[in-house]
Amino acid sequence: MGNWPIVLALIAGSIIIAGAVIARPSDFRQCIEVISSDIERANATATLDPRDVEAQAAKICAGHEGN
Numbered sequence: 001m002g003n004w005p006i007v008l009a010l011i012a013g014s015i016i017i018a019g020a021v022i023a024r025p026s027d028f029r030q031c032i033e034v035i036s037s038d039i040e041r042a043n044a045t046a047t048l049d050p051r052d053v054e055a056q057a058a059k060i061c062a063g064h065e066g067n
Contacts, residue, residue, distance in 0.1 A: 028061055028062075032057045033057075039053050039056060
């Protein structure tokens with residue numbers, strides 16, 4: 001009966017750590033964000049579809065750089 005505070009503290013700590021791991025963006029997502037901003041910056045005068053930009057960035061991040 002005296003172990004309940006310890007058990008609750010462990011459960012709370014586990015929930016906090018799990019939340020931090022889930023909320024952290026993946027390396028692939030970070031790559032897409034960086035490449036997307038580079039594509040948009042390089043084509044500043046063109047009107048780009050955000051879906052096309054993200055699709056091209058995903059190809060580059062996945063290693064399929066061809067069109």
